Amino acid sequence: xSFHIPLASxxxxxxxxxxxxxxxxxxxxxxxxxxxQNLGVRxxxxxxxxxxxxxxxxxILNDISTSQLDAVSRKTLSQFRVRSGxxxxxxxxxxxxxxxxxxxxxxxxxxxxEVRLLQVTGASVAVAVERQRLLQDTxxxxxxxxxxxxxxxxxxxxxxxxxxxx
Numbered sequence: 001x002s003f004h005i006p007l008a009s010x011x012x013x014x015x016x017x018x019x020x021x022x023x024x025x026x027x028x029x030x031x032x033x034x035x036x037q038n039l040g041v042r043x044x045x046x047x048x049x050x051x052x053x054x055x056x057x058x059x060i061l062n063d064i065s066t067s068q069l070d071a072v073s074r075k076t077l078s079q080f081r082v083r084s085g086x087x088x089x090x091x092x093x094x095x096x097x098x099x100x101x102x103x104x105x106x107x108x109x110x111x112x113x114e115v116r117l118l119q120v121t122g123a124s125v126a127v128a129v130e131r132q133r134l135l136q137d138t139x140x141x142x143x144x145x146x147x148x149x150x151x152x153x154x155x156x157x158x159x160x161x162x163x164x165x166x
Contacts, residue, residue, distance in 0.1 A: 063107035088122035
């Protein structure tokens with residue numbers, strides 16, 4: 001099977017602790033020639049409000065000029081020369097953590113095989129990102145507990161109030 005997807009980008013969503021999306025970070029993209037280019041562009045979520053409507057299913061945009069996109073999202077995508085694309089939501093449980101965004105600078109029909117490949121890739125990326133987040137949370141919590149244990153050990157060894165307060 002030959003795929004015609006010209007660009008594939010990974011977009012991560014930076015959230016607050018309340019899981020409210022704050023901004024989007026387009027980390028880079030793969031060209032049709034298989035070359036990866038770092039992009040490092042940050043956009044406020046307000047520049048692509050369509051992401052608030054994303055469910056679990058892919059969104060296929062054969063031509064953004066005739067799609068159901070809101071005007072702000074359409075304008076943002078147009079600034080990046082996006083004319084068509086597929087949006088694959090990356091989810092961790094119920095939280096949206098990112099997107100795989102495949103785009104073309106002309107109207108395009110995406111095949112079911114292309115969309116399925118992107119979904120499988122997206123599911124793998126979401127699992128990897130969630131595992132990394134859980135590892136970081138576990139390491140942070142272990143450090144907090146180690147610090148608390150050291151403080152408890154140091155304070156319990158000193159019964160003299162004056163020494164304790166120094």
